[in-house]
Amino acid sequence: MISRPHPVYATNLGRMYCGRAEEVLLRHPLCLKRNGVQLIFTSPPFPLNRKKKYGNLQGTEYVEWLAGFARLFRDLLKPEGSLVVELGNAWEPGKPVMSTLTLKALLALQEEGHFYLCQEFICYNPARLPSPAQWVNVERIRLKDSFTRLWWMSPSDRPKADNRRVLRKYSNSMRKLLISRKYNAGKRPSEHQIGKTSFLADNGGAIPPNVLQIANTQASDDYQNFCRVKHVSPHPSRMPLSVPEFFIKFLTDEGDLVLDPFAGSNTTGAAAEHLRRRWLSVEVQPDYVESSCGRFSQASLI
Numbered sequence: 001m002i003s004r005p006h007p008v009y010a011t012n013l014g015r016m017y018c019g020r021a022e023e024v025l026l027r028h029p030l031c032l033k034r035n036g037v038q039l040i041f042t043s044p045p046f047p048l049n050r051k052k053k054y055g056n057l058q059g060t061e062y063v064e065w066l067a068g069f070a071r072l073f074r075d076l077l078k079p080e081g082s083l084v085v086e087l088g089n090a091w092e093p094g095k096p097v098m099s100t101l102t103l104k105a106l107l108a109l110q111e112e113g114h115f116y117l118c119q120e121f122i123c124y125n126p127a128r129l130p131s132p133a134q135w136v137n138v139e140r141i142r143l144k145d146s147f148t149r150l151w152w153m154s155p156s157d158r159p160k161a162d163n164r165r166v167l168r169k170y171s172n173s174m175r176k177l178l179i180s181r182k183y184n185a186g187k188r189p190s191e192h193q194i195g196k197t198s199f200l201a202d203n204g205g206a207i208p209p210n211v212l213q214i215a216n217t218q219a220s221d222d223y224q225n226f227c228r229v230k231h232v233s234p235h236p237s238r239m240p241l242s243v244p245e246f247f248i249k250f251l252t253d254e255g256d257l258v259l260d261p262f263a264g265s266n267t268t269g270a271a272a273e274h275l276r277r278r279w280l281s282v283e284v285q286p287d288y289v290e291s292s293c294g295r296f297s298q299a300s301l302i
Helices: 021-027 029-033 059-067 070-076 101-112 133-138 172-180 222-230 242-251 267-274 286-295
Strands: 014-018 037-042 077-087 116-124 147-154 211-213 257-260 278-283
Touching (some): 014 267, 014 286, 021 070, 029 070, 070 077, 101 147, 267 278, 278 286
Parallel strands (some): 014 278, 037 077, 037 257, 116 211
Antiparallel strands (some): 116 147
16 A cells, blocks of 8 residues: 655645655545545756756756656646746856756646647846856856746646736726726727727726736745744745746646645645635745745644
């Protein structure tokens, strides 16, 4: 009999496990039930040229490793569920040339799992430090790399989604337009015909674009304070909480199950907890699991 994995800590809504995702998930009761996850949201280790503590493969080894999760992810997802994967850019070792490795890895994952690519998102960090330093700061022959790529995939071409949950506040000019009701409708140079009535409808907010501008500049929060008090190292590549929050709102309902198989500091679990979704997270590094507990005020060690 295969032993079930035991969570390191738990809340009323979620569980955090320590171990390799492929080992933990295959032993978890969730795999036996199948089709129980509404959203897999994750940011796997990037295929960086320099080795990091949290682990990162390179080249075809990385592509094969990520693609190896495709069928498992598909089995775990509900038919109308979603898989969102964030990956940063990679560069060729010692050259001012970008690598296509992350694109190949995403394509391999999509093709191996027979997923539909519902939409590609760009997460732009305007406050990101200039990198790669040699090409940007020293030789001044490239611009700073300031975005990551997120692929929204699904077993279905119509997964559960509702952009009304992620509407943005109208701009000042749009609010004035809605008040004045004065708008020049008609055909545009692009030959689009814009109707006055539909354009002036107040829908409660603006539909956001697929470019998310999120500055990762927070210097202090509960997680970092917890790490300082406990004298544990924080995860070096923490994702802003607003990124998983956006996709959890967009693609799930309250009570749905959200999974992060490469949890890091468990930002996904914290976002799901805040939004009243059930969650499961897996992280291979024990010290990152320990420090991630600081994101939850009522987490219980098990």
